[in-house]
Amino acid sequence: MQLKKEIKTIMLKDPFQQFKEAQRVNEIRYCPLTGRSSRVLGLTLKEFAYTDRTAMIEESARACPFCPGLIDALTPKFTPPLKEQYTYGNARCFPNAFPYDENNAVVTITTEHYVPINGFTHQMLLEAFECALLFLSDVDSKKYPYQSINWNYMPVAGSSLVHPHLQIIASSTPSNYYSDILSNLNNNPNLFMDYLTTEKNLNERVIANPGDSTWVVAYAPMGQFDIIGILHESMPLHTCSGKLDSVLTYIRTTLQFLYSKKIDNFNMSFYSIAHNTSFLPHIRICPRVTFPPYATSEINYLQMLHNDSFTLLKPEVIAEEFSVFAREQL
Numbered sequence: 001m002q003l004k005k006e007i008k009t010i011m012l013k014d015p016f017q018q019f020k021e022a023q024r025v026n027e028i029r030y031c032p033l034t035g036r037s038s039r040v041l042g043l044t045l046k047e048f049a050y051t052d053r054t055a056m057i058e059e060s061a062r063a064c065p066f067c068p069g070l071i072d073a074l075t076p077k078f079t080p081p082l083k084e085q086y087t088y089g090n091a092r093c094f095p096n097a098f099p100y101d102e103n104n105a106v107v108t109i110t111t112e113h114y115v116p117i118n119g120f121t122h123q124m125l126l127e128a129f130e131c132a133l134l135f136l137s138d139v140d141s142k143k144y145p146y147q148s149i150n151w152n153y154m155p156v157a158g159s160s161l162v163h164p165h166l167q168i169i170a171s172s173t174p175s176n177y178y179s180d181i182l183s184n185l186n187n188n189p190n191l192f193m194d195y196l197t198t199e200k201n202l203n204e205r206v207i208a209n210p211g212d213s214t215w216v217v218a219y220a221p222m223g224q225f226d227i228i229g230i231l232h233e234s235m236p237l238h239t240c241s242g243k244l245d246s247v248l249t250y251i252r253t254t255l256q257f258l259y260s261k262k263i264d265n266f267n268m269s270f271y272s273i274a275h276n277t278s279f280l281p282h283i284r285i286c287p288r289v290t291f292p293p294y295a296t297s298e299i300n301y302l303q304m305l306h307n308d309s310f311t312l313l314k315p316e317v318i319a320e321e322f323s324v325f326a327r328e329q330l
């Protein structure tokens with residue numbers, strides 16, 4: 001597989017260099033899985049600014065519907081044939097009161113109202129994911145094959161509640177992301193393994209190879225950067241119980257890495273399609289950030305209206321930093 005990119009050179013007279021002629025080099029890269037473009041800008045970002053969120057966290061704890069005092073009274077229950085709610089350790093699964101799809105559940109990861117991004121233990125994640133799988137394995141995978149486990153962590157990432165929770169979807173219809181990949185799989189049923197082989201040969205963005213999955217920094221990121229973990233075996237999520245050990249380990253390592261970069265919001269999706277053997281289950285985790293001094297959103301007209309992403313961070317630099325970080329952690 002050839003990874004596609006176009007280099008664009010922009011000349012300008014730069015006010016920060018006494019109006020000398022200066023060159024900016026941008027790259028337009030194309031995601032090998034979706035085909036969507038992403039711009040890697042020829043600028044550098046030193047670091048993200050730390051934001052103190054203590055007041056918001058304290059305020060949100062006062063009447064939290066996911067905390068032990070209110071969760072029994074304020075969370076919905078499933079209708080038959082599903083169980084009313086599912087529990088696994090401290091995790092609890094119930095319907096999303098504001099559903100996006102036919103089968104849209106919420107899993108509270110823990111009874112603790114706030115867990116800092118570097119505070120999630122392996123056990124917490126294990127209980128939450130296994131709880132999600134209890135729900136998914138009770139939903140008809142033939143009728144609702146588009147299964148995903150999703151996570152908006154904290155309000156900048158789109159979470160309306162601070163209390164950590166996953167959102168699970170089992171849908172009869174594909175999201176645009178699935179549609180893009182399905183159309184590429186029509187041309188190349190071996191798309192995922194081709195992508196992984198290409199990344200392994202190039203060895204510029206691979207960050208971990210625990211055996212049953214491979215983790216890379218995305219060539220064409222959907223956010224400022226984008227960590228992708230691809231399982232080597234085609235297994236739909238509802239059959240993954242007991243098989244997620246390395247996945248949970250690297251989700252945790254990614255969250256610790258985000259913390260080390262002063263990032264405290266992220267989105268995660270774990271995608272799978274039941275009864276489609278060429279679609280390999282995979283995870284994408286993108287940090288969510290704002291830019292100082294006005295907490296400017298990173299979502300501007302490019303993402304909102306052109307369906308393009310951009311980043312100020314070179315994926316290869318992130319891969320190097322992540323690899324050094326992971327070696328120190330594990």
Ligand SMILES: [Zn+2]
Nearest residue numbers: 064067113163
């Ligand atoms: Zn809470």
